[in-house]
Amino acid sequence: MSNTSKIAWDDTVLPFQLDQSDIRGRVARLDGVLDHVLAQHDYPPLIEALVAEMSLLTALIGQTIALRWKLSLQVRGNGPVRLIATDYYGPTDDGQPARIRAYASYDKDAIDLNGDGYDQIGNGYFAILIDQGKGTQPYQGITPIAGGSLSACAEAYFAQSEQLPTRFALTFGRSTIADEQESWRAGGVMLQHMPKASPLMAKKDAPDGSGEALVTASDLLEDDAAENWTRANVLLDTVEELELIGPSVSPTDLLLRLFHEEEPRVYEAQPVRFGCTCSEERVKQSLSIYSASDIGHMTTDEGLVEADCQFCGAHYEMDPKTVGFEAEGASD
Template sequence: MTLGSQIAWDDTILPFQLDNSDIRGRLLRLDGALDAILSQHNYPPAIEALVAEAAMLTAMIGQTIKQSWKLSLQIRGDGPARLIATDYYAPKVAGEPAEIRAYASFDEERLDPTGPSFPQIGKGMFAILIQQNEGKQPYKGITPIAGNSLSDCAQAYFAQSEQLPTRFHLTFGKSVWAGGQEGWRAGGVMLQHMPKASPHVTGEGGSGEGGLLAPADLLTEDDSENWSRANILLDSVEELELVGPSVQPTELLVRLFHEEAPRVYDPQPLSFGCPCSEERVRESLSIYSDRDIGHMTNDEGRVTADCQFCGAHYDLDPGTVGKDAKGADGDSA
């Protein structure tokens, strides 16, 4: 295994299709992008796991949106893990990397830092938002928290909102390279039955948790056999095969699905990215009056803002922000 081949597939999404099964999918490898997301914060292990899983789901789902669009994933609950928020920014130009960012908000006093992650979300909602253009209302789809993982929630979302049988198989963790360098690695596969083969579901309720629709509710008998076979094959994958880097994604697809006639498309590179800036902070404060800005001013006579995603800190003169701003002073850090 050479360093060059490792770099070639790290932080990429490889779209594919199984021609003999009428199934499409994506194979994801995350390395530096996930490491950059998690290194911005000192999260306890339970929160790290939720952020990692949410980032993977966002990357795999986001790969289908159009250039310059934005896809956001939000998980809100009444447990100690209150919020997981992620954003996927599609590239503005074909061939450029897509960008992804993520962060979490949690109640440290109630959190079991090393306990199971998913139960600490509690009851709540799983939402996907797609922003097409600035100024337009985003598309929003919401389903309840269900199952035993964020992947289960995503599968339930696609069954309810899109009526598409969907399966995620994800793994992630820290690896140590020769020399002691430690970093996050993640890998996963998303399967989705092609929409033209999925019947429209009528009536109320499904066979899933709380009456939610499940993949079996969306498939004809023939399609169900293909779907079951592909899922059985996916269940045979090993964690080390998913995260790599010794097994290339194209090789893995052949290992798993060679009888299903896999066809691959152009891979999409990924990187960590955050579009926050002083200009955006000033724009967000432009709706406030001098009185409002006065309430935001700290004891040192400054208005400050911190980006939850990347940790950037902005330090501004209150006289230069808000409706009645006198002009930017250029102070930021």
């Protein structure tokens, strides 16, 4: 794909509502976020594309939740592509950006670099995890991998685990701007039928995804709601790739092009940035379950315990005496 200019909507998520259809949605545009995420690793192109798609989904989904701390998306499979993981951290204060980080794990020897990345995930599951911080019970929902893309997995998840009809239209890839280096760019629209309650935060009896038959959006709506949902999806089907990623069409103009008869109402846009929360303190916390003997097996010939952040590549070196539950100064 090729672009001609950079626009002010880059790295933002714009919430909207279709008042005539009882549908809410999000429009997302990412560029610098993806460059920062992918610059931390040396992924082959098909892995980069999967991480880009997952990051875009994370930005869209994360903005729909009243989040105090972290939303995580995970896809785990038994194929050469073993894991794709993303984290979305809600803004710490009003006006502050949300933060995204992501990484993938894959078998370098088994992966087909000329094949389709999604097909190489194999059988597994798609999961959404929400952690609102101290004093709260983490939420987790899981569904089997379904459909032909990560966005199809997300749609199946919301229908199966949350009973929320959801639709994604996404595009992503390397972008070129005149006289500038090639970079990643992604754009997408998320539609979701307005929930009667707040399933992501309150639902207690969500299926665990182990059933054979998957629920679809058509199973969840009837009468006028079903007609409104179908009409909005037909309108979204008309969107073009260049409209999704920009640069000449702003998200507000895109909504008017697609849904002007549905009376779209927009809210304040949310900026998104790359961000990692790793620190030496967090590494030590993760190692606090190990004994001095276990830590000894982790110690290098140089007498250090080393750890690397899978998300941002930060490298930590620690004195083995300072880590583990038998560390010097460790509390009871």
